[in-house]
Amino acid sequence: MGRAPCCDKNNVKKGPWSPEEDAKLKEFMDKHGTGGNWIALPQKAGLRRCGKSCRLRWLNYLRPNIKHGEFTEHEDRVICSMYASIGSRWSIIASQLPGRTDNDIKNYWNTKLKKKLMGSTTMAGAGPPPRAPRQNHHQHRPVLLPYSSSPHSNYSNFFPGARALLQQSAEPLTLQPQDHYMLGSSGSLNPMANNNGASAVQLQMLHATAAHRQLQVKEECGSGGAMIAFGCGDQQSCSSSDATQYAGGHYVHGGRHHGKEMSFDNNNGYSAYGMYGAGAGAVEQEHKLSFQLQHQQEQQQQAQLDYSYEEIKQLLMTAAASGGDGSGGLIHDPELIGAHAAAAAGKLTMM
DNA sequence: AACCTTTCCAACCGCAACCCT
DNA sequence: GAGGGTTGCGGTTGGAAAGGT
Numbered sequence: 001m002g003r004a005p006c007c008d009k010n011n012v013k014k015g016p017w018s019p020e021e022d023a024k025l026k027e028f029m030d031k032h033g034t035g036g037n038w039i040a041l042p043q044k045a046g047l048r049r050c051g052k053s054c055r056l057r058w059l060n061y062l063r064p065n066i067k068h069g070e071f072t073e074h075e076d077r078v079i080c081s082m083y084a085s086i087g088s089r090w091s092i093i094a095s096q097l098p099g100r101t102d103n104d105i106k107n108y109w110n111t112k113l114k115k116k117l118m119g120s121t122t123m124a125g126a127g128p129p130p131r132a133p134r135q136n137h138h139q140h141r142p143v144l145l146p147y148s149s150s151p152h153s154n155y156s157n158f159f160p161g162a163r164a165l166l167q168q169s170a171e172p173l174t175l176q177p178q179d180h181y182m183l184g185s186s187g188s189l190n191p192m193a194n195n196n197g198a199s200a201v202q203l204q205m206l207h208a209t210a211a212h213r214q215l216q217v218k219e220e221c222g223s224g225g226a227m228i229a230f231g232c233g234d235q236q237s238c239s240s241s242d243a244t245q246y247a248g249g250h251y252v253h254g255g256r257h258h259g260k261e262m263s264f265d266n267n268n269g270y271s272a273y274g275m276y277g278a279g280a281g282a283v284e285q286e287h288k289l290s291f292q293l294q295h296q297q298e299q300q301q302q303a304q305l306d307y308s309y310e311e312i313k314q315l316l317m318t319a320a321a322s323g324g325d326g327s328g329g330l331i332h333d334p335e336l337i338g339a340h341a342a343a344a345a346g347k348l349t350m351m
Numbered sequence: 352a353a354c355c356t357t358t359c360c361a362a363c364c365g366c367a368a369c370c371c372t
Numbered sequence: 373g374a375g376g377g378t379t380g381c382g383g384t385t386g387g388a389a390a391g392g393t
Contacts, residue, residue, distance in 0.1 A: 107360050
């Protein structure tokens with residue numbers, strides 16, 4: 001038995017919004033807001049539209065301060081880096097780009113940015129990627145990016161061009177306020193769940209302004225709770241010693257960085273991780289140096305990080321073939337997701 | 352000019368989370 | 373805690389516009 005429809009589908013208008021409808025909705029929203037109920041709004045506003053449709057129209061088009069038009073290079077890089085880190089969590093990505101909607105970003109990614117990345121990819125040994133024969137117009141399903149079974153993998157591996165694009169910028173690597181990420185969704189953390197309760201997750205967050213400034217979120221979920229660790233890009237060096245530990249719904253800061261909130265450093269142009277309170281300045285200096293070293297190391301590693309098209313294809317096919325449940329290793333435990341969401345939203349707000 | 356192909360984006364749909372009673 | 377309604381999200385689609393032949 002299906003659920004009841006949210007509105008009388010026979011009695012609602014579909015398709016593009018007319019200027020009159022826009023005006024009605026805008027006027028109503030200006031005067032009354034949603035009134036806490038989108039479903040009832042159309043009737044109140046005198047619109048023959050589904051509440052969902054009104055909501056979408058408002059959020060994606062009529063809302064004040066919506067930015068339309070070309071995406072800037074900075075926005076490109078934010079999108080790329082976040083996509084490389086968290087995948088298609090468009091709402092989270094949108095939250096970092098004031099004035100942009102998730103729909104906008106999704107469309108932009110699917111129609112332009114993805115191609116741009118693929119095009120800029122230096123396919124090792126494969127040359128420029130052959131233009132894929134156009135499939136059925138409406139079959140351009142986005143590639144499902146599986147959470148790889150490799151603890152050191154991340155989404156950027158599937159779009160090696162992302163690295164190139166992120167690194168090609170010659171501008172000073174200055175962190176801008178809008179670069180600050182907020183992990184605010186259950187989906188922002190994708191533990192590679194396994195069945196014995198000792199799953200491990202590694203979410204690498206490439207910083208918007210520089211791929212080599214990776215904020216690695218390493219999460220280890222065990223029966224006793226989950227741990228989220230923020231560390232430098234050196235994957236091997238991340239351990240609980242410099243971690244923000246999350247267990248049983250609470251974060252416990254361990255290691256040498258102490259404080260209550262995770263933050264980014266706005267002034268020094270790099271990501272501070274788990275760094276708070278007195279003494280943070282010295283630690284920042286230390287990490288600036290470590291970032292410089294790390295940058296050099298990552299440049300050396302760069303060649304090894306690029307995948308050929310064949311390799312990408314194989315990765316995707318392997319991902320499709322494995323995981324009979326089709327999960328691709330994504331977390332399914334609602335409780336864990338909920339805990340992550342709450343923790344992420346409440347605790348991981350970049351200051 | 353006509354036709355076909357491709358690109359782009361607004362809008363829709365279904366699902367799951369969330370909220371309220 | 374259960375159940376139903378609402379909201380938010382991400383994937384998909386329809387169709388107009390642009391580009392190519």
